[in-house]
Each structure stands twice: as C-alpha cells, then as structure tokens.
Amino acid sequence: MARPRLWHNRLAAAGLTIVGLLIVVAAAAPLIARHDPSAIDLLHPLDPPSGQHWLGTDSLGRDVWSRWIYGARISLEVGVIAVGIALLIGTLIGAMAGYYGGWIDSVLMRCVDVMLCIPTFFLLLAVIAFLQPGIGTIMVVIGITGWMGIARLVRAEVLTLKEREFIQAARGLGASDARIILRHLLPNAIAPILVAGTLGIGGAILTESALSFLGLGVQPPTPSWGNMLIEAKATLGVAWWLTVYPGLAILITVLGFNLLGEGLREQWGRR
Amino acid sequence: MSALLEIRHLSIGYRTDGGLLRAVDDVSLTVPAGQTVGLVGESGSGKSTLALAVTRLLPSPPAEMLGGAILFEGRDLLNATTQELQAIRGGQIGYVFQEPATSLNPVYTVGTQLLEAIHLHTPHRGAAATEYAVDLLTRVGMPDPAQRLRAYPHELSGGMKQRVMLAMAIAAQPKLLIADEPTTALDVTIQVQILQLLQRLQDELSLSLLFISHDWHLVESLADSVGVMQTGRLVEFGPRDVVLRQPTHPYTRHLLQSVPAVPWLEGP
Ligand SMILES: Nc1ncnc2c1ncn2[C@@H]1O[C@H](COP(=O)(O)OP(=O)(O)OP(=O)(O)O)[C@@H](O)[C@H]1O
Numbered sequence: 084m085a086r087p088r089l090w091h092n093r094l095a096a097a098g099l100t101i102v103g104l105l106i107v108v109a110a111a112a113p114l115i116a117r118h119d120p121s122a123i124d125l126l127h128p129l130d131p132p133s134g135q136h137w138l139g140t141d142s143l144g145r146d147v148w149s150r151w152i153y154g155a156r157i158s159l160e161v162g163v164i165a166v167g168i169a170l171l172i173g174t175l176i177g178a179m180a181g182y183y184g185g186w187i188d189s190v191l192m193r194c195v196d197v198m199l200c201i202p203t204f205f206l207l208l209a210v211i212a213f214l215q216p217g218i219g220t221i222m223v224v225i226g227i228t229g230w231m232g233i234a235r236l237v238r239a240e241v242l243t244l245k246e247r248e249f250i251q252a253a254r255g256l257g258a259s260d261a262r263i264i265l266r267h268l269l270p271n272a273i274a275p276i277l278v279a280g281t282l283g284i285g286g287a288i289l290t291e292s293a294l295s296f297l298g299l300g301v302q303p304p305t306p307s308w309g310n311m312l313i314e315a316k317a318t319l320g321v322a323w324w325l326t327v328y329p330g331l332a333i334l335i336t337v338l339g340f341n342l343l344g345e346g347l348r349e350q351w352g353r354r
Numbered sequence: 355m356s357a358l359l360e361i362r363h364l365s366i367g368y369r370t371d372g373g374l375l376r377a378v379d380d381v382s383l384t385v386p387a388g389q390t391v392g393l394v395g396e397s398g399s400g401k402s403t404l405a406l407a408v409t410r411l412l413p414s415p416p417a418e419m420l421g422g423a424i425l426f427e428g429r430d431l432l433n434a435t436t437q438e439l440q441a442i443r444g445g446q447i448g449y450v451f452q453e454p455a456t457s458l459n460p461v462y463t464v465g466t467q468l469l470e471a472i473h474l475h476t477p478h479r480g481a482a483a484t485e486y487a488v489d490l491l492t493r494v495g496m497p498d499p500a501q502r503l504r505a506y507p508h509e510l511s512g513g514m515k516q517r518v519m520l521a522m523a524i525a526a527q528p529k530l531l532i533a534d535e536p537t538t539a540l541d542v543t544i545q546v547q548i549l550q551l552l553q554r555l556q557d558e559l560s561l562s563l564l565f566i567s568h569d570w571h572l573v574e575s576l577a578d579s580v581g582v583m584q585t586g587r588l589v590e591f592g593p594r595d596v597v598l599r600q601p602t603h604p605y606t607r608h609l610l611q612s613v614p615a616v617p618w619l620e621g622p
C-alpha cells in the first residue's frame with residue numbers, strides 16, 4: 084500500500100465524518116427530532132434557542148432543530164437521487180459516445196455541448212416552469228440538467244479503456260457490445276464515476292437549496308434548508324437563528340461531500 | 355484436404371489524417387483443416403490487422419474493408435451479421451493475443467472470466483460450468499486449477515495468464531485458433547512450454563492454427579505452411595520446407611539470412 088488510506092488524509096477524513104454524521108442524522112430523524120417539524124405553536128413564535136427549543140422556533144412557533152433535522156433528510160434524499168439520475172444518464176450517453184465513436188459520438192457530444200451552453204440555472208428554471216414544484220420534480224430536474232459533466236468524464240474513460248487488450252479479448256470471445264460496455268468497460272471506470280458522483284451530491288444539495296429558496300423547490304410545509312431560509316428572510320433582523328443554522332448546514336454539507344470526493348480522487352488516483 | 359479458412363484477395367485500409375494506409379494489400383491465403391499456418395513478417399507488415407480482420411474485430415473507423423472475401427467453412431464473413439460474428443468469435447474461432455498481462459480484465463477473477471467464456475458458447479451452467487472451468491485449466495496445464503479460479507489476474511505470472519487465455523479460447527472447442535504472437539511477451543523457457551501446450555491442444559482438439567510471429571524458429575517448429583508478409587503484401591506462401599529451403603522472394607531470403615541461430619529450439 085503505497086498510497087495513504089482515506090482515513091489518514093485529514094481533509095478526506097473530515098469529509099467522511101461530516102457525510103457519515105449527516106447520514107446518521109437523516110436516518111434517525113424521527114428519534115433525534117424533539118418535536119413534530121410541522122407542529123405550529125402560535126403562542127411561541129420566534130423563541131430564541133433554549134432548553135426546550137435547542138435552535139429556537141420560527142415565526143409560526145415550529146421547532147427549528149426538528150425542521151433542521153428533517154431538512155437534512157430531504158437534502159440528502161434529493162442530492163443522492165438527483166445525482167443517481169445524472170449518473171445514469173451521463174454514464175449511458177458517455178459510454179455509448181466513447182465506445183461507438185464516429186457519428187454517434189459526434190451527435191451525442193454536440194447534445195452535451197448544447198446543454199452546456201445554456202446556463203444551468205436558466206435551464207432548471209425553464210424545466211420547472213412546465214412541472215409542478217415538489218421533491219420529485221426537483222430530483223428529476225437536477226438530474227436531467229446535471230449529467231453532462233459525467234457524460235464527458237465517462238466518454239474520456241471509455242475512450243482510453245476500449246484500447247486496452249482485454250476489451251479486444253472480450254470482443255474476440257464473442258461478447259456483445261452491451262456486455263462489453265456494462266461488464267468490462269464501466270466496472271473499470273467506477274472510481275472516477277464515484278468521485279464525480281460524490282462531488283455532484285454537494286452541488287445538487289446546493290442547487291436544491293437555491294431552488295427551494297426561490298420557492299421553486301421543496302414546498303412548505305415540508306422542511307428543507309432552502310425553504311427554511313426563505314421563511315427566515317422576513318425576520319432576519321430579529322431571529323438570527325433562523326438563517327444561521329440552515330445556512331451553516333448547507334455550507335458544511337457541501338463542504339463535506341466536496342472533501343470526501345476530493346479525498347476519494349486522491350485515494351484512487353489516476354492510473 | 356479442405357480449406358477451413360480461405361482468405362481471397364483481401365485488402366484493408368486505415369483511414370488516417372495522411373490519407374488511406376493499405377495495411378493489408380490483396381492477400382490470399384488458406385488454412386486447411388487441422389493444419390498450422392505460420393505468418394511471419396516484420397513489425398508493421400500487417401499481420402495483426404489480417405488476424406483481427408478474420409472475425410471483423412478491427413475498429414471501424416479507422417479500419418476499412420477495401421475488398422476481397424474471408425471464407426470460413428465456405429461462408430463469407432464479410433457479409434455476416436453481428437449476431438453471426440459474435441457466435442463465431444470464441445465459438446468457432448478463438449483468439450490468443452500477444453500481451454497476456456493486459457488481456458485479462460483486472461477487476462474480475464480468473465474463474466469469472468473463464469465462466470463468461472463458458473456461458474457465452476457452451477450449454478454448461480452452475481456447478482457443471484465450474485467443473486468445466488477447472489477441467490479447462492487442467493488441460494492448459496495450470497497448477498492448482500480449482501484454487502486458481504479465485505485468483506485475480508495480477509496474482510498470476512505471464513505464462514499462467516497466457517494459459518488462462520488459452521483456456522478461454524478453447525472453451526467452446528473452436529475449429530480455428532488465431533494466435534497473434536502468443537509468446538512474444540514471455541520468457542524463453544515459458545515460450546517453449548506455451549508452444550508445446552499449443553501443439554498438444556491442437557492434437558487433442560484437432561484445431562487449425564493461424565500462428566503469427568516474427569520469430570522464424572517458432573514458425574519452423576510449428577507450421578505446416580508459411581506465409582511471409584511485407585508492407586501489407588503476402589510476398590511468399592507455401593509449404594514450410596519449400597519456403598525455408600527454396601524461398602522465391604528476395605525479401606524472404608533477406609529475412610532468413612538475418613535469423614540468428616538459436617540452439618535451444620530444435621524442432622519438436
Ligand atoms: N488503429 C490503427 N490506425 C491506423 N493505423 C494502424 C492502426 N493499427 C495498425 N495500423 C497500421 O497498420 C500497419 C499494420 O499494422 P499491424 O499491427 O497489422 O502490423 P503487425 O505486422 O502486426 O506488426 P507487429 O509485428 O508490430 O505486431 C502499420 O503500419 C500500423 O501502423
């Protein structure tokens with residue numbers, strides 16, 4: 084083992100810890116949350132952090148700690164599924180372009196170029212304009228607007244891998260194109276795909292927050308860090324806890340996934 | 355003596371930035387059933403291009419078939435469908451390539467890859483398939499065959515990897531084996547072992563063999579007939595002894611004169 088293990092790379096370890104904690108919090112949300120995240124208590128609006136409400140309450144008297152924790156669940160769900168969709172589309176298109184080459188490659192990569200020309204956020208807004216806002220929509224929208232980088236990456240990987248002798252050997256054994264792509268090419272490209280996916284989750288969570296903040300993403304009363312921020316905007320001067328905690332959560336989560344992604348990239352290296 | 359493989363006036367080009375490169379130029383040759391044809395020629399003369407073209411393995415682009423015919427048991431493979439070709443590759447015509455080190459997929463065990471070959475072309479499934487895999491490894495002289503199924507390619511020596519490649523190539527009991535410099539990357543002693551193995555397998559399975567090499571000694575010890583390639587053309591083709599004793603083409607004579615004497619490899 085010449086390379087340091089993931090754990091010995093401090094930044095990566097920090098990323099792994101953050102992501103791990105986030106997963107635990109999200110999974111155990113019903114256990115950790117101390118109140119129903121949507122329970123309204125009009126007698127106690129905008130309470131500052133206290134023993135009863137660790138992170139205070141919002142303008143409707145809802146417990147910020149509970150909403151924060153359920154928000155983690157939503158963010159993680161959206162991030163993972165959106166990136167899953169992007170990985171699926173990007174891997175498929177990149178693998179076909181790289182493997183077949185020729186006109187198939189040209190057509191697919193021109194599509195990627197065109198998609199990349201349109202500013203992502205504009206694309207997102209355009210797609211959302213036709214769909215009902217909600218968690219499902221936001222996952223799909225982030226997924227179908229975020230696969231282009233992965234397609235390029237997978238194409239580049241496949242281009243180098245397909246020249247390797249074992250691919251020729253597999254073809255010489257009578258393996259079909261689908262079998263060669265799925266069983267022989269992609270498993271050898273899994274490391275960079277996972278790195279891109281990990282980095283992508285951070286980005287997807289950020290996008291989800293931004294869209295929710297604009298009211299186009301996760302719809303109230305479902306809590307998400309983005310829509311918690313929008314609700315906090317009106318009371319920014321009086322209730323700092325309403326903006327600081329969701330803001331910090333987004334920051335730390337995105338940082339965590341980026342550190343982990345970079346750590347994995349270093350760990351697996353480039354062969 | 356019927357021809358198993360008959361290549362007629364085959365021409366193949368590579369489309370490059372500088373125009374069309376004729377890598378195989380009007381080559382005709384036959385591989386009779388059960389016999390070994392040796393193909394020699396210096397680097398870049400088109401041997402691999404010809405070998406890969408037989409089952410249409412050349413990537414296109416850049417490769418282009420410019421004309422001719424490739425008759426396998428009388429059928430022209432240039433007109434075959436993708437499905438037919440996939441059935442023939444590995445099923446009727448097996449390949450062994452030059453680089454055993456990189457011809458196995460690094461992420462799968464020997465067993466997984468051998469089973470893939472078995473599943474693709476034989477009816478064996480489940481325990482019977484595993485048993486057959488062990489049987490194949492035994493036949494190619496692999497020590498501890500049952501344990502080796504769980505080994506990853508990087509855990510094997512070059513010679514062992516080439517034995518695995520051979521096991522995969524013969525899994526479906528093909529009629530023709532195309533071996534493209536199968537021993538070039540191996541140590542001398544291992545080379546001899548692999549060659550002896552090739553000959554034994556050929557006898558046991560009544561294989562025809564298209565054996566490519568730039569080493570005259572290997573070709574001399576294995577081949578029934580010999581072809582000599584130079585810049586895409588087959589400049590000489592005939593029975594081994596005729597080509598070796600009375601070469602007609604000046605290029606063959608030139609090649610034969612530059613052959614170093616190798617005491618360790620006397621005929622079989
Ligand atoms: N993919 C390719 N694109 C362009 N030209 C190619 C390609 N593959 C081979 N060639 C060219 O075709 C010619 C024949 O190559 P080939 O690999 O068939 O030779 P060879 O006789 O097998 O040589 P060696 O003994 O080095 O293996 C060479 O000039 C080579 O540069």
Ligand SMILES: [Mg+2]
Nearest residue numbers: 401402403534
């Ligand atoms: Mg070659």
